[in-house]
Every structure is written in structure tokens, then in C-alpha cells.
Amino acid sequence: MKKKTAILINGPLPPPLGGMETYCQDYLKTSLPDEFDVCLCRAILIKSVFTTKGLVRFLLRCLNSCSITCVWIVMLLVKRPDIAHIHTNSWAGFYVKGVMAMLARFVRVRTVFHIHGAEFKEFYGSMSGLARRLARFLISSNHVIIVLSEQWREFFVTIGIPPEKITVMPNSVFLPSELPSTGDTDKLTVLFMSRFEKRKGIYELLELIERRRDLLEKYRFVLAGPRDYAWPEAALRIKGLGLDDTVEMPGPLVGDGKDSAYRKADIYVLQSYAEGMPIGLLEAMSYGLVCITTPVGGIGDVVENMENGLLIEPGDVEALGRCLELLVDDPDLRKRLGNNARRTVQERYNWSARAGDLKELYLKLIDQPVARQ
Numbered sequence: 001m002k003k004k005t006a007i008l009i010n011g012p013l014p015p016p017l018g019g020m021e022t023y024c025q026d027y028l029k030t031s032l033p034d035e036f037d038v039c040l041c042r043a044i045l046i047k048s049v050f051t052t053k054g055l056v057r058f059l060l061r062c063l064n065s066c067s068i069t070c071v072w073i074v075m076l077l078v079k080r081p082d083i084a085h086i087h088t089n090s091w092a093g094f095y096v097k098g099v100m101a102m103l104a105r106f107v108r109v110r111t112v113f114h115i116h117g118a119e120f121k122e123f124y125g126s127m128s129g130l131a132r133r134l135a136r137f138l139i140s141s142n143h144v145i146i147v148l149s150e151q152w153r154e155f156f157v158t159i160g161i162p163p164e165k166i167t168v169m170p171n172s173v174f175l176p177s178e179l180p181s182t183g184d185t186d187k188l189t190v191l192f193m194s195r196f197e198k199r200k201g202i203y204e205l206l207e208l209i210e211r212r213r214d215l216l217e218k219y220r221f222v223l224a225g226p227r228d229y230a231w232p233e234a235a236l237r238i239k240g241l242g243l244d245d246t247v248e249m250p251g252p253l254v255g256d257g258k259d260s261a262y263r264k265a266d267i268y269v270l271q272s273y274a275e276g277m278p279i280g281l282l283e284a285m286s287y288g289l290v291c292i293t294t295p296v297g298g299i300g301d302v303v304e305n306m307e308n309g310l311l312i313e314p315g316d317v318e319a320l321g322r323c324l325e326l327l328v329d330d331p332d333l334r335k336r337l338g339n340n341a342r343r344t345v346q347e348r349y350n351w352s353a354r355a356g357d358l359k360e361l362y363l364k365l366i367d368q369p370v371a372r373q
Contacts, residue, residue, distance in 0.1 A: 004037040005366055008081035008109070010072060010100060012043045018195065019279045020087050020116050023171060030355040036362065041075050043068055043087070043097075065096045072100050076107050082366055083110045090117030098138030105141065108370050112361070113142035118276045118297055119199065121155060136160050143365060148277040149298030167361060170298065171277045172354035175346055176259075179288045179338075187220045188328060191265035191289070193253065194280050196223075196230040201271030201294070203230070204317050206237055209247060212321050218328045221247045224261060262287040266334065267327060273314040275299055282349050285309070285341035290334050292323045302349070308340035 011024035024040065032038060044064065076084070084104035088097035094117065101111045117123065124135060139145055139161055146169045147153050157163045194200045202223070209221060223238075225231060231249075238247045253261050268284035270293045277298030284291050285302075291309040293299055303309040310326075312319035327334055 004035070005083065005362060006037040006039070006079060006081040007032075007083050007085055007362065008039050008041060008075055008079055008104075009085045009087070010041045010043055010068070010097065011087040019171065019276065020089065022279045022283075023116070024087065026172070026174060026351055029174070030351055032355050032358060035359060039075065039079055039081070041068070041072050043093075061092065065092075069096065069100060069103075073103060076104055076109065081109055083112060083362055085112040085114060087114045087116060090119045090123035094120075094123070094135070095138070098135075101138070101142055105370075110144075110365050110368065110370050111142045112144045112146060112365070113139060114146040115139075115152070115156075116148065116276045118272075118274045118278075120152075120276075122274065124159060132159070140165065143368060143370070144361065149301045151298060151300065152276070169354065169357060169361075170301070170349055171279050171282060172349045172351045173279060173282045173286050173345060174351050175286050175342075176262075179342065187218060188266040189264055190219050190221045190267045190269055190324070191224070191261060191284070192222070192269050193224040193258070193261065193284075194270060194278070196225050196228070196234055198230070199273040201269075201273065201314065202234060204271050204315060204320060205269055206234055207317050208320050208324075209243065210237070210241060211317070215321065215324055216243070216246050219267075219324065222261060222265065223247060223249050224251065224253045224258075226252045258283075262289065265289055267292065267324070269293075269320070271312065271314060271316075271320060272296055272299070277302065282345055285349075286345040288338035288342040290327060290337045291341060292320060302344065303341075307337075308344045309337060 009024065012018070012021045028038070028040070084101065086097050086101050088094050101113055104111050124132065127135060136159065139156070142165065145156070145161060145166050147156060147166055148170055150168055153166050153168050156166055192202065192205055196202045205223070209216070223234065235249055238244065238249065262284060266289065268281070268289045268291045270278060270281050270291070272278065272294050273296065275297035281291055281293060281299065281302070285308070291303060293303055293309060293311065294314045295311050296314065303311055305311040310323045312323060
């Protein structure tokens, strides 16, 4: 029997509470683990790194980085993979993943460097000249660089990454078998499901809830996400306003809980300041929800205003309110936008097609010669 091509993946798992985590979990549910010998090296070994602050968090992050690098070296030597598929974000994690890619190439393993970082432009802009040269080297040295959209491809070409090495491969999701039925309650449900951090636009949504009490007569709000970052502050604000009955904060949702939240919702809000290509947005679109979002990162490639969603500018609380006013009285518009959103995911961002793209990329890469770096 012919030996399967061995793929060693580095990425966060579990639980799938963020974009990279969800991508890695969904990857393992595709046909790829059946066609290749896939092994996952987890990028997060110390979970408390997300629940601590200050010096303790810094020390835990350093310990986690050293730990995963050691595990990575062992897996490279023991598993002897043909390809290393490395998922990276921005900031400190980028350098760790860059070193891991170098280690893979040192033992003659072909590397796929998969950049998810929503804030990579800000990250690169904050660097010194020397750091920028290092970043370009860490990226360009890989055999293949995957970015999430054409906009991101243009950015990386602009900073000097060889265009022939860059492959645009958007994030993807699994399509629910059936569209959820809505209209069972007297109020429409607005869902926010992401991390409670500034760049996700959570503060604007909280401000809207505080200022527009009239909307609470027509909408209920579900704010779901991990209980870190600004979650405690948001919970105190909602409780202080006496809106516990109208604004639900269930914490992190995965599996059936996440599926149920999408099925009960009518509108999904993600007023981000920076994004790669948010999987939460693609998931909401796959359920036929009307999505109110911003044209940042790869979102502009996915959402067309008034065709398959509504686009507003980051930070514009008034525009968010106008969108909700528009949708509450127009069920036909909600249905059209929701159906078009689901169709967009089905045709362009479905895992059934993306798995084939990755398979083709792996097979082409395995035919390329590789030398020790």
C-alpha cells in the first residue's frame, strides 16, 4: 500500500472559540485526514494564558511558546512529515510560528505558512526597520503562503513578499442542512458571537443598547463569547442598566449551543475594526442570518451591501441603529438578504470545495524539491 503523505499541522484546539480554533477543528472534519496522514500539534498547551493578566500572563505566554516549540521539534523528528502546515496570527505569536517553520525547513520539510492575523497591518506598521526585514524573511522563506483574501494578498505583495508564493484561500464553514425557522417570537433576535474585544465592535453595540431603549421593544440581544477581555465589564454594564431580561450573555458557545444560538437568531452583528476573514460571520451567513458588518480585511470580498448583508463603517453607532430600524419593519428584505448570504457561502466558502483546494495544494507542493535551510 502506498504511504500517505504526512501533514503536520500547528494550530489551536480545543475548544473552538476563535477563528483559528474553529478552522482547525473543521479541517479535521473534512476528507483530508482520510486522504493524508494528518497530525495536529496544538498551539496552546497552557489554557490559563487567556485568563491571566500582566506579568503572570507574559510569563505563561513565554512558557507556552517554549513548550509548543519543544513539542514541535519532537513531532518533526518522530513523525517525519512531508509538509508542515502552520497557522499564525499577529504580534508575538507570529515570531514563534516563524521559528517553528524554520525548524521544519531545517529538517527538509516543506512549509505552508497560513496567515490569519486580523491585525497584521497594524502589527507590521508598528515594527522597526530591522523587525520588518525579519518578518519578511520569516514569511518569504516558506514554500507556500496562504492569505485569506485578495486584499490581504495585495498587502503582502506591497511589503515585498514574492507574489508567486502567495495563495489566496478564504476561510470556509460547513453548510447547515436546513435553514432555521424564524418568527416564533414577538421580538427579533440580534446575535453577537465573538471575543469581547474593542476591534470586534462590542463597545459600539453596548452603546447602542444603552442609547436606543426604543429598539429593546422590538429586539432581544444575545451577546455570546469567552468570558475574558471585556466580558466582565459588559456584564456589569448590562446588569447596571437593568436589562438582564432583554440582553442575554450566555458566555462561550460551542457545538449544539452555538448551533442553537444561530438558529434562534435573525440578525448577526460584527462591527469590526480589523479582520482577516471572520469565520463567525461566514457561519452566520450559512444559517441565513442578516449580517450587519464592516468592509474591513476580507469582509469586503464576502459581503456586498444590500445584496447579501449590510455594510457600515467601524465605530458608527448611529448607522448600526439605522440598520436595525430598517430590518425590523421589512421581513422581505431580511429574507432576501439572508437567502443571498447562505447562497454566497454555499457557492464560495463551503468546506466541501475548500478541502479540494487544500488537497491540490498539498499534492503540488509534495512534488517540489526541498533543501535544508
